[in-house]
Amino acid sequence: MRATLAFFLFALVVSVGKADSGPSLPTIVDRHVLTGYSQLEATTRKLAQSATANCAPSSEALRSAFHESFDAWLGVSHLRFGPSEVDNRAFALAFWPDPRNKTRKALARLVAARDPIIQEPSAYKTLSVAARGFFALEILLFDSVLRSSGDAEYFCALTRAIASDVADTAREIAKDWRDDFKTEFNSFGGHYRTEREARQEFFKALSTGLQFVSEARLGRPLGTFERPRPRRAEMRLSKRSLRNVNESLDALRDLASQLASNAPETAERLGLGFDAAREAASKLIVDPVFSSVADVQGRLRVEVLQQRVDNIRRIVGGELAPALGVGQGFNALDGD
Amino acid sequence: MRSMATEMPDRRTFLSGAIAAALPANSGWADVGSPQYLSAARTQNGLLHLVGLDDDIQKVFSVALPSRGHAAACHPDLPEAVVFARRPGRYAIVLDCLTGTVLAQLPANTERHFYGHGVFSQDGSRLYTTENAYELGEGRIGVWAADDGYRRVGEMWSGGIGPHDIKLLSASGILVVANGGIDTHPESGRTKLNLPTMQSNLTYLSVHGEILEQVETEPELRLNSIRHLDVRSDDLVAFACQWQADPFFDLMLQGTHRRGETLSWLALGRADRTPTYAGSIAFSRNGMRIGVTYPRSGGLADWRLGDPCPGGWHDLKDACGIAMRRSGFLVSSGTGTVALLLENQWLRELHASTLSWDNHLITIR
Numbered sequence: 001m002r003a004t005l006a007f008f009l010f011a012l013v014v015s016v017g018k019a020d021s022g023p024s025l026p027t028i029v030d031r032h033v034l035t036g037y038s039q040l041e042a043t044t045r046k047l048a049q050s051a052t053a054n055c056a057p058s059s060e061a062l063r064s065a066f067h068e069s070f071d072a073w074l075g076v077s078h079l080r081f082g083p084s085e086v087d088n089r090a091f092a093l094a095f096w097p098d099p100r101n102k103t104r105k106a107l108a109r110l111v112a113a114r115d116p117i118i119q120e121p122s123a124y125k126t127l128s129v130a131a132r133g134f135f136a137l138e139i140l141l142f143d144s145v146l147r148s149s150g151d152a153e154y155f156c157a158l159t160r161a162i163a164s165d166v167a168d169t170a171r172e173i174a175k176d177w178r179d180d181f182k183t184e185f186n187s188f189g190g191h192y193r194t195e196r197e198a199r200q201e202f203f204k205a206l207s208t209g210l211q212f213v214s215e216a217r218l219g220r221p222l223g224t225f226e227r228p229r230p231r232r233a234e235m236r237l238s239k240r241s242l243r244n245v246n247e248s249l250d251a252l253r254d255l256a257s258q259l260a261s262n263a264p265e266t267a268e269r270l271g272l273g274f275d276a277a278r279e280a281a282s283k284l285i286v287d288p289v290f291s292s293v294a295d296v297q298g299r300l301r302v303e304v305l306q307q308r309v310d311n312i313r314r315i316v317g318g319e320l321a322p323a324l325g326v327g328q329g330f331n332a333l334d335g336d
Numbered sequence: 337m338r339s340m341a342t343e344m345p346d347r348r349t350f351l352s353g354a355i356a357a358a359l360p361a362n363s364g365w366a367d368v369g370s371p372q373y374l375s376a377a378r379t380q381n382g383l384l385h386l387v388g389l390d391d392d393i394q395k396v397f398s399v400a401l402p403s404r405g406h407a408a409a410c411h412p413d414l415p416e417a418v419v420f421a422r423r424p425g426r427y428a429i430v431l432d433c434l435t436g437t438v439l440a441q442l443p444a445n446t447e448r449h450f451y452g453h454g455v456f457s458q459d460g461s462r463l464y465t466t467e468n469a470y471e472l473g474e475g476r477i478g479v480w481a482a483d484d485g486y487r488r489v490g491e492m493w494s495g496g497i498g499p500h501d502i503k504l505l506s507a508s509g510i511l512v513v514a515n516g517g518i519d520t521h522p523e524s525g526r527t528k529l530n531l532p533t534m535q536s537n538l539t540y541l542s543v544h545g546e547i548l549e550q551v552e553t554e555p556e557l558r559l560n561s562i563r564h565l566d567v568r569s570d571d572l573v574a575f576a577c578q579w580q581a582d583p584f585f586d587l588m589l590q591g592t593h594r595r596g597e598t599l600s601w602l603a604l605g606r607a608d609r610t611p612t613y614a615g616s617i618a619f620s621r622n623g624m625r626i627g628v629t630y631p632r633s634g635g636l637a638d639w640r641l642g643d644p645c646p647g648g649w650h651d652l653k654d655a656c657g658i659a660m661r662r663s664g665f666l667v668s669s670g671t672g673t674v675a676l677l678l679e680n681q682w683l684r685e686l687h688a689s690t691l692s693w694d695n696h697l698i699t700i701r
Binding site for chain 1: 378406422423452473500519521523524525526527529531532533563581582608613615631632634653654655656669670671692693694695
């Protein structure tokens with residue numbers, strides 16, 4: 001009996017002593033997730049304050065708070081699990097792509113009716129996510145067409161309502177991560193049954209984040225060779241299309257390097273991949289909203305950037321996935 | 337498109353297309369070795385095939401495909417199969433399973449693409465295909481004259497966004513469509529464009545496009561995308577979903593529906609498994625059981641109708657295709673396994689190969 005117990009204890013010690021070869025998830029939560037959401041919380045608070053101080057779309061303080069907040073959002077927008085997915089919060093912050101122009105239509109309806117719903121934050125939250133968030137705010141701050149259709153007083157109230165709502169949503173996500181969800185990555189058996197499942201969540205965030213950059217941020221304006229779609233570029237009004245690509249690549253790079261911390265060769269290749277993408281992006285400084293996707297030269301620049309991003313995706317799928325033990329089968333990957 | 341070629345299977349030598357032209361026009365499925373099942377598959381060196389399997393899971397024919405297939409529809413009488421490219425599919429091809437020749441190529445209309453499923457009318461004269469009118473963001477059912485060279489003869493509204501699977505109610509000739517609810521556009525690949533507003537439904541359509549009945553997933557299951565269907569001989573419909581958000585305990589991905597009633601969900605009832613993605617669903621031959629595969633969770637489950645929880649969970653890596661057999665279910669996987677699941681038994685491997693079985697195992701009825 002004693003021998004059995006001794007053996008059992010020995011086995012236990014050995015299995016505990018054998019460190020998991022994966023990256024430390026609490027570290028990723030700490031350095032990537034919580035830092036990112038704190039940044040979003042702080043910048044959006046400033047955004048709401050700026051709107052209260054001066055709601056004019058020409059306000060430099062307000063515009064720059066908008067830019068800083070959206071940069072912060074791009075630091076975490078790929079983390080589509082847990083607190084961001086409660087009550088449609090992530091979509092309430094950023095409703096894009098919007099192929100049917102729902103945001104513009106929703107705003108036009110509010111303005112035409114001078115709908116008082118925007119005066120009451122809790123009621124405003126019940127509106128369609130298309131009428132909320134950064135993309136609605138972008139139209140208010142940077143688009144002259146809508147502005148010509150209503151009165152300044154209502155636009156001011158609407159700008160403030162959106163900015164406060166964005167700040168509230170960001171605070172709620174950050175708080176839920178800090179107070180609650182972060183512990184899911186310390187021990188398993190709750191939201192994630194195993195550490196592998198939790199690791200897979202971060203892996204999925206990285207791979208779908210890259211897919212979104214390639215297929216949506218770059219793919220939508222590229223359209224097809226026969227039919228390029230420059231007007232579909234993300235945030236053309238505020239001229240942020242390229243900046244959004246760069247900011248999200250930086251965030252994804254940070255996550256990738258932390259996930260690859262125990263696979264130095266993969267980490268190095270990923271680093272080179274991200275370098276190449278940033279280099280391709282630097283060629284686009286002349287065309288920050290991808291407006292030249294219709295001409296050969298301009299199109300090529302965007303296509304090269306897309307290829308660089310797809311190359312990172314190949315390294316992520318082909319090397320990082322097996323290194324993390326999160327490989328998926330033929331059908332499991334299909335998504336149909 | 338690359339020209340089609342036939343791979344010579346071990347049990348049967350195929351005739352060339354030229355000789356096939358001289359064959360009697362009334363050849364049927366028996367002439368291709370009476371396959372019972374069809375599945376697309378990828379070979380070890382990356383070639384893509386449509387494979388016919390007989391009841392003993394022996395390969396009776398194998399025809400090369402130009403690209404990865406999703407599902408196939410079988411003509412009720414003729415040995416013809418329509419194979420759909422995986423979405424956003426630009427074409428579907430009609431194969432003569434006797435010769436491997438392409439009888440027709442169905443090009444997606446302008447501003448349409450295929451979703452990967454289709455079904456023939458009972459008499460085989462019409463083929464119905466699920467399609468995306470992607471500039472409008474609406475689902476369509478394409479109508480093709482199978483008895484007239486697969487000419488496109490019309491289209492109808494699918495009753496929603498993202499129609500995926502489509503089946504025929506056997507008794508009435510009514511179509512049932514799984515509108516998955518997710519808006520995509522080929523220019524942005526598979527990026528989901530409308531998750532904040534998505535709503536899936538089952539739609540019953542007459543062959544003239546009248547909407548006879550629609551049933552939506554409940555508000556709390558709004559993000560459950562109904563994708564795949566099977567229909568029992570008394571028109572009970574089984575459906576399987578793909579959940580578009582975080583998993584939670586007791587999330588239900590499958591159920592049944594009878595016209596005039598609400599959706600009846602089937603729970604997996606396990607704390608240790610919370611799949612969010614069902615691959616395929618099938619009724620057993622006697623119609624008393626339902627089998628569902630979960631490729632991302634590496635397994636399958638089967639229910640006896642009326643029981644609140646499944647008979648069991650069976651591990652099978654990358655399990656996706658499922659079809660009825662004389663008794664029990666036949667299951668195929670991306671790792672080359674074809675296995676048999678009998679009631680109250682363990683999963684039994686019948687066939688192993690280096691083929692990656694792709695998505696769906698189609699029963700030739």
